[in-house]
Amino acid sequence: MSAATVRRSDLKFRVSLNLRSVLGRAYPRVIGANREPSWIVFEGILPLLGIAAYVFIYQSFSEAAIAAISAGQCGASACTSPEQQAAFLQAAKANVNALVASVVLGGTMVAFWLNVLWSMASQLYWEKEIGNLQLYMMAPMNRMALLGGMAVGGMFMTSVRAIATLVAGVVVFGVVFQVADPLMLLAVFFVTLVALYGMGMMFASLYLLWGREAWNLSALMEEPIFFSSGFYFPMGGLFRIPGWGSAVALVGSIVPAGLGLDAMRQLTLGPTAFGGQLWVLSALVELEVLVVLAVVFLILARYCLAYLETLAKREGKLTSRHQ
Amino acid sequence: MKTYWSTLKTAAWLGWEMDSNWTEPWLFVVYSVIKPVAGAFILVLMYLVFTIIGNVQSSTLFDFMYVGNAFFIFVGTTLFGTFQVIQSDREWYQTIRYVYISPISFYVYILGRAASKIAVATFAVVFTLIFGVLFLDVQIHLTLDELPLLLASLALGLFVLLAIGVTLAGCTFLMARHTQGLAEAIPGLFYVFCGVLFPLSVLPDWIQPVGRAIPLTYWFDITRRILLVGSPINTGLTGYGDLEIMGLLLVSSVLFFLLSLGVFKFGELLARKAGKIDMLTSY
Numbered sequence: 309m310s311a312a313t314v315r316r317s318d319l320k321f322r323v324s325l326n327l328r329s330v331l332g333r334a335y336p337r338v339i340g341a342n343r344e345p346s347w348i349v350f351e352g353i354l355p356l357l358g359i360a361a362y363v364f365i366y367q368s369f370s371e372a373a374i375a376a377i378s379a380g381q382c383g384a385s386a387c388t389s390p391e392q393q394a395a396f397l398q399a400a401k402a403n404v405n406a407l408v409a410s411v412v413l414g415g416t417m418v419a420f421w422l423n424v425l426w427s428m429a430s431q432l433y434w435e436k437e438i439g440n441l442q443l444y445m446m447a448p449m450n451r452m453a454l455l456g457g458m459a460v461g462g463m464f465m466t467s468v469r470a471i472a473t474l475v476a477g478v479v480v481f482g483v484v485f486q487v488a489d490p491l492m493l494l495a496v497f498f499v500t501l502v503a504l505y506g507m508g509m510m511f512a513s514l515y516l517l518w519g520r521e522a523w524n525l526s527a528l529m530e531e532p533i534f535f536s537s538g539f540y541f542p543m544g545g546l547f548r549i550p551g552w553g554s555a556v557a558l559v560g561s562i563v564p565a566g567l568g569l570d571a572m573r574q575l576t577l578g579p580t581a582f583g584g585q586l587w588v589l590s591a592l593v594e595l596e597v598l599v600v601l602a603v604v605f606l607i608l609a610r611y612c613l614a615y616l617e618t619l620a621k622r623e624g625k626l627t628s629r630h631q
Numbered sequence: 632m633k634t635y636w637s638t639l640k641t642a643a644w645l646g647w648e649m650d651s652n653w654t655e656p657w658l659f660v661v662y663s664v665i666k667p668v669a670g671a672f673i674l675v676l677m678y679l680v681f682t683i684i685g686n687v688q689s690s691t692l693f694d695f696m697y698v699g700n701a702f703f704i705f706v707g708t709t710l711f712g713t714f715q716v717i718q719s720d721r722e723w724y725q726t727i728r729y730v731y732i733s734p735i736s737f738y739v740y741i742l743g744r745a746a747s748k749i750a751v752a753t754f755a756v757v758f759t760l761i762f763g764v765l766f767l768d769v770q771i772h773l774t775l776d777e778l779p780l781l782l783a784s785l786a787l788g789l790f791v792l793l794a795i796g797v798t799l800a801g802c803t804f805l806m807a808r809h810t811q812g813l814a815e816a817i818p819g820l821f822y823v824f825c826g827v828l829f830p831l832s833v834l835p836d837w838i839q840p841v842g843r844a845i846p847l848t849y850w851f852d853i854t855r856r857i858l859l860v861g862s863p864i865n866t867g868l869t870g871y872g873d874l875e876i877m878g879l880l881l882v883s884s885v886l887f888f889l890l891s892l893g894v895f896k897f898g899e900l901l902a903r904k905a906g907k908i909d910m911l912t913s914y
Binding site for chain 1: 653654662665666667669670672673674676677678679680681683684692696722723816817818819820822823824827828829830833834911
């Protein structure tokens, strides 16, 4: 066995090589972003406006509700006492805070989901189109390290937008979060991210197979996923619709952001928010499901990547563009 | 003039082929419909959730929001269809240098490329409105008398959208590949300030003038006046008559058209000076 072969099969060397690959692939995303600071405006600040629109919708609903209560309407019937009216008013204000907070949390997750779609899932296809993929394939590192580096770099870029959204939610819209269990919240957040980016890694391979359809698929997985995974409203609302509502919610639960958001909303607003009637499962069960999703997506990503690389090489499509 | 028309036609055909030839026609139709309908359903669920926990129903507010959201499909699609042309030709297909040196108006070429997106958006808007009337009980009333006004306002609305799109395209000459961020951010700006989903009066007082300075605000207002007859919602523009709104829309459209010419030429000039016309910025 030659010295080079011995070195390549050394575990320490392989771990070090793959870690350097992760850093190497994350590096251009972080540094490239710093060299082109306009992305902070386009991806950090301006998207807040879209979220603000959803906040204002809830506020306009709330204005109508508060006006009705102030006029003496408590639910379906007239208020029977000033105490009942005051209780309804207080509940209406608490509901608005919870709904606006739901939008703000959804807005942070939108940032990660879009990053997964456009900078993870479609990235290998994009690399093929611009001619980098063949270089990656010839390099000696594990392909998962390459995808891992893309994920780490993407998470860094996206975190700026996510943090901007959270800060805007608290400062501009006056959202009040009540975090009773910060460790659990962090666990849910990071497991959701791992599961999401694992899904993105899996899609990255599939997109290589699907070619140009993948680009359109990414576009198609924006609003329909925002809807089915409850990015702007508690997902439990879907389960309140008889028939198709539950089916849509179940499909939406496959995207880890759906259950992740539901758990984070419970952990930041309290399980009694919305009268406790709009949660899908308890936060702990959702965390367990998310762990399973994370493991499954990472394993699937590994197998998809190996299979599609072989397939693409066999069919000679690894470097062919515009297909 | 003949060259302009020829450029417009050819670019429109090219845009249509690029948009639709990746799949079967039926799948393309489904694709064109699912996205906007899902967008409408987000609002439906937001409304539903509020009625569950708030015990309050306001169908007029829902109709207001639904119609605004349906017509907003034009905004996202037309803007994206216009300003993505430079970056898609430059970064993706890497054909911009060949198109750019051909003896045509690049401005007209961009307008032509957007035409197919407008056609698809029109289909999606009509589908969304019909869906709302049939399944969500949205109360739309359109009489034949009002049809010319609706078509005129639609033409002006699309004209101003194209002008804004070309203005942004002028900026993208100088930008790295952030079209996706731009596609999300700019419509978001109009989503908030133009009273698309909620009356302008919901916004804080100091923001409302921003909305009034954007022509799309008038377009959404006149469209809802025509389709939602007798809506009691105070939009903040109730003091204006229909023709005054149309006049404001016309004047602001012309201003935005002139702005688009200026910004596009300036962006192009700076890009040529900096050698950025066919730059690649992938990372």
